[in-house]
Structure formats: structure tokens, C-alpha cells
Amino acid sequence: MKLLVLCLIVIANVSYNSKASIESIDPGNTNIFLTDTTKNADKSCYRPCKFNVKPRRCQYHFKIEPTVGDDGRPALVINDMTPGPPIHVCVNDIVIVKVHNKVPGQDMTIHWHGVEQKGTPYMDGVPMVTQCPIGFGSTYEYAFIASSPGTFFYHADAVAHQSDGLYGSLIVDQPQPLEPHSSLYDYDRSNEHTLIIAARFSELLSGNLDGKQLKPDSLVINGEEKSVKIFVIPGYTYRLRLINAIAVECPLVVDIEHHQMIVIASDSKPVKPMSADKVMLYPGERMDVVVEAVHKSGGYWVNVRGNNECEGLAAHGMLLYSGFNYTSLLEQGPGGKVNSFDNLFQEWRANGTT
Ligand SMILES: [Cu+2]
Structure with a gap:
């Protein structure tokens, strides 16, 4: 009192x-x-x-x-x-x-x-x-x-x-003109290209903990486990904003299948651009990355994987090239390969086989 x-x-x-x-x-x-x-x-x-x-x-x-x-x-x-x-x-x-x-x-x-x-x-x-x-x-x-x-x-x-x-x-x-890395991307549509990631629990934690140690049971991107879509046009570059909004100890690893990311900002401040296959975000961290739509077509999973308290949990979004029908991507599920010519060509080039 x-x-x-x-x-x-x-x-x-x-x-x-x-x-x-x-x-x-x-x-x-x-x-x-x-x-x-x-x-x-x-x-x-x-x-x-x-x-x-x-x-x-x-x-x-x-x-x-x-x-x-x-x-x-x-x-x-x-x-x-x-x-x-x-x-x-x-x-x-x-x-x-x-x-x-x-x-x-x-x-x-x-x-x-x-x-x-x-x-x-x-x-x-x-x-x-x-x-x-x-x-x-x-x-x-x-x-x-x-x-x-x-x-x-x-x-x-x-x-x-x-x-x-x-x-x-x-x-x-x-x-x-004040954006230090604006020359690296064509589009900065923060209303469409912000991915805010959270963990969910099976029950409400508010007023319900009683000393219990509850673990998250799923991860979500913009509130969705698997259905967030990022639409891109071949040849263009996009600024994506990633946010780890989890309150418990869950570092996240984010990657986009068959795409590199260029990190341009960390925790709202610009950084020296750096290319990466995947990025890690600790709770509270934000990272801005540039992704180039380097393929001609197809759909690619955006993978978010949890660590520590979120070990074994994952959420997925989709990077979709214009005109691609994503139902096949959904049917295959994350980790599957999309049977587009572009992908096959990439594999052929990587393996050096015909
Ligand atoms: Cu905070």
C-alpha cells in the first residue's frame, strides 16, 4: 500500500x-x-x-x-x-x-x-x-x-x-536519401516486409505461473506458423525487417532457402553490409536484411528455427516469385524442394551434373 x-x-x-x-x-x-x-x-x-x-x-x-x-x-x-x-x-x-x-x-x-x-x-x-x-x-x-x-x-x-x-x-x-544503404535495395515496404517472431504457450501465462516453468510450444511469424507470404519480382531487391519479440530465452536462426541475405542494420542502427546464409537474433533483437530475388520463379521457405528454450520449434514463411502458385510449396512442406526449372538449374550447376 x-x-x-x-x-x-x-x-x-x-x-x-x-x-x-x-x-x-x-x-x-x-x-x-x-x-x-x-x-x-x-x-x-x-x-x-x-x-x-x-x-x-x-x-x-x-x-x-x-x-x-x-x-x-x-x-x-x-x-x-x-x-x-x-x-x-x-x-x-x-x-x-x-x-x-x-x-x-x-x-x-x-x-x-x-x-x-x-x-x-x-x-x-x-x-x-x-x-x-x-x-x-x-x-x-x-x-x-x-x-x-x-x-x-x-x-x-x-x-x-x-x-x-x-x-x-x-x-x-x-x-x-538519408537511408545509408538505400542503394542496396529497390523496395522498402515495411508494411508488407516486416517479420515479427514470437513464441506461443499452451496456456495463458498471465496470473497463472504459480512457479511453473512453462516452455513455448510453437513459434509464429506475424502470428502465423506457416502462412506468411513475401511476394517478390525477379531481379529486384527487398529490405526485410526481422524482429525477435520473444520474452523468454529463445535465440532464433533465420534463413531463406537458396537466397543470401545482406545484413544492413542491427537494433535499428545501420551496420557495414555483410552477406549471410542465415542470421541469428536474440530476444529483443532486430535485424534489417536485403534479399535479392535472384531466381526466375518459384517459391522458397523462409525458415525460423528456435534454440535454447525454443529448441526443436520452427516457424516458416514463404518467399514467392510473382505468378508462382504456392499450393505446391505448402503441399511439400518446409524442407521440401520446389520443382521449378530455376531450382533444377541451380542444383545442376551446384552439382556439376546433367
Ligand atoms: Cu523490450
């Missing part, structure tokens, strides 16, 4: 300061973009970023609730989704997220992973440190500047809440 009172006093003080601070960074009340709570919640802020234009205020409402999926699996969802709505903004936009906690018996916060929170440390989402947790039936408004470009994500701060489904991507774009 004493702690709660202390927390309320501290937060009351901080809230006062936060209001003053956010108003001081407000680019102008005439430029307010309210958005809906559908999948396209951020449609007003996802746009090509330009020089010398006013930053926008990008407002979202997150309604957090428990649910049971079609597969009978319980989860916590944001606006009926897990992962939650993707947030796409331009650098220096103000991100405002009103979080409504509708999960009985659970207090929570949302952490903006990798965001520097310059001038807004009280928006970092750490319960009992930067804020009182948001109680059941309460609402809290986060507001911060997306001050650095790159690939970020958000998640509930508690391991159990994050594991139950409370996470989503947060992409901060900048004008194309």
Missing part, C-alpha cells in the same frame, strides 16, 4: 511534467490525425517520409483484452489482434498511444523497445519505475517522439503479458 501511495505521488508529479513536456514538443494542434482501431490503424501516418514537412501526431487506441483463438488457444490481444497493430511513422513524428486495460486481475505497462525516449523517460513503460502499472479498467496515454529511424517494436513489459500476445512492430522511417 505504502508503495502504491508512493508510486501515485511520484507519477502525479511526473504526469504534470510529462504534460508540459509533450505540449512543448507539439508540432501544432492543427495537425492532429486521429485514427481508428482497425488493422489499418496507422494509415494516416504511414507515408513516404519527406524533408521539410511538419511531423505528424500519430494517435492510436489499444484495447487490451483476453480472448480465445480459433484454435482454442487463449491469448491477450490488442484490438482483437496478436501481434497488435503495426505502427509506422516518420522520424520526429509524435506517437500517442492510449492503452485501455480490459484484462481482469492484471496490471500492465507497454514498453517501446529501443526507443530512446529523449525528454520523455516516464514513457518507457517500466512498472513501478517510470509509471504505476495500468490497472484493470484504467487507461494510460503514452506520448513520445520517434526520434530515431529504424526497426523497433513494442511489448507489454511483463514476460507473461508479452508471451500471451501483447507485442507489435514499430517502424520509424526517414526520407529515402
